[in-house]
Amino acid sequence: MHIPDGFLSPQTYLPAYAAAGLAWAWAARGLRRTLDEETVPRLAAMTALAYGLGLVMVPIPGGTSGHALGVAMLALLFGVRLAFLAYSLVLALQSLLFGAGGITALAVNALAMGLCGSLAAVAAFRGLRRLDETAAVAVAAWASVVLPGLLVALALGLQPAIAQREDGTPLFFPFGPAVTLPAVLIPHLFIGAGEALLTVLVWRFARARKWCAA
Amino acid sequence: MRRLIPLCLMLAALPPAFAHEVHHAVEAQNAVSVRLTFADGQPFAFEAFEVYAAGSDKPHAVGRTDAQGRAVFLSPPSGEVRLRAFAADGHGVDLKFDPPRGGASAAAPAAEDRPAKLMFGAGLLLALFGIFQLFVRRKKTQ
Numbered sequence: 001m002h003i004p005d006g007f008l009s010p011q012t013y014l015p016a017y018a019a020a021g022l023a024w025a026w027a028a029r030g031l032r033r034t035l036d037e038e039t040v041p042r043l044a045a046m047t048a049l050a051y052g053l054g055l056v057m058v059p060i061p062g063g064t065s066g067h068a069l070g071v072a073m074l075a076l077l078f079g080v081r082l083a084f085l086a087y088s089l090v091l092a093l094q095s096l097l098f099g100a101g102g103i104t105a106l107a108v109n110a111l112a113m114g115l116c117g118s119l120a121a122v123a124a125f126r127g128l129r130r131l132d133e134t135a136a137v138a139v140a141a142w143a144s145v146v147l148p149g150l151l152v153a154l155a156l157g158l159q160p161a162i163a164q165r166e167d168g169t170p171l172f173f174p175f176g177p178a179v180t181l182p183a184v185l186i187p188h189l190f191i192g193a194g195e196a197l198l199t200v201l202v203w204r205f206a207r208a209r210k211w212c213a214a
Numbered sequence: 215m216r217r218l219i220p221l222c223l224m225l226a227a228l229p230p231a232f233a234h235e236v237h238h239a240v241e242a243q244n245a246v247s248v249r250l251t252f253a254d255g256q257p258f259a260f261e262a263f264e265v266y267a268a269g270s271d272k273p274h275a276v277g278r279t280d281a282q283g284r285a286v287f288l289s290p291p292s293g294e295v296r297l298r299a300f301a302a303d304g305h306g307v308d309l310k311f312d313p314p315r316g317g318a319s320a321a322a323p324a325a326e327d328r329p330a331k332l333m334f335g336a337g338l339l340l341a342l343f344g345i346f347q348l349f350v351r352r353k354k355t356q
Contacts (some may be wrong), residue, residue: 006308044343057254150307
């Protein structure tokens with residue numbers, strides 16, 4: 001789901017950087033007040049886990065492979081703001097060290113996966129926790145993968161309409177939404193199931209130690 | 215019959231009369247092969263790619279990678295090339311490199327030390343949080 005460099009037009013990534021800049025400033029407000037000596041090591045460990053999970057490829061049906069995000073566990077344990085900041089750091093490292101996602105696309109990736117993934121997880125969890133807490137965590141994790149998948153597919157699929165050569169051929173990503181939506185979303189329905197299982201395990205571990213913020 | 219002869223000559227002289235023929239010539243050439251794989255070693259197979267000569271936004275070559283994930287093309291006479299390869303799910307690359315020319319082979323790329331990079335990244339993350347922890351501790355002691 002990490003969009004590489006060269007796939008997004010400047011008309012997309014420059015406004016995305018402006019929006020992400022505002023979102024990063026919002027998330028960083030009162031950071032020192034929010035964090036204490038106990039939270040920082042936990043956040044560090046969970047961020048390192050999310051960083052590692054994002055680089056482990058797992059085969060999924062259809063002959064392709066995918067990886068977990070780990071953003072739901074960050075959001076459920078530490079809230080949307082910290083999860084967004086921590087996941088942005090994860091994306092920056094994955095991009096710089098492994099080329100997984102581009103620097104120009106970092107803002108779009110961070111907004112889709114870090115911010116919208118966290119928001120989807122926390123909203124789904126709060127909406128469903130009264131029914132069944134484990135199911136709420138599972139749905140939250142699934143939503144934290146599928147919603148960013150939808151946004152990434154739309155960001156890619158809109159590129160042919162946003163930037164074209166004089167003859168009408170796309171300058172950046174060449175496939176429209178009719179191609180990108182199923183291509184991105186269908187594998188992520190399965191990846192979301194794996195993410196749900198993983199997040200439930202981490203959630204149970206963390207809840208037993210009273211680490212949860214959501 | 216006399217009227218038909220000039221008509222036939224005129225038709226034969228028209229360029230579209232020959233336009234449906236496609237000729238072929240088999241030639242030995244030195245092509246550049248760029249192998250694309252996912253991080254787990256799976257080939258980036260049967261995906262679209264485009265090759266651009268330096269300074270041009272018109273493709274020099276377009277095609278699809280083969281079953282091994284190889285993008286094979288004849289490089290432009292000089293300069294760097296830009297190779298872009300796309301999968302519909304958003305995976306792909308946008309590379310710039312100087313291709314080997316005149317039958318020369320490119321040096322084999324150094325094997326990526328993925329575990330070392332992974333450990334370095336994790337270490338860097340923990341170090342950043344460690345520094346932040348110092349600020350949090352200072353705040354508490356003030």
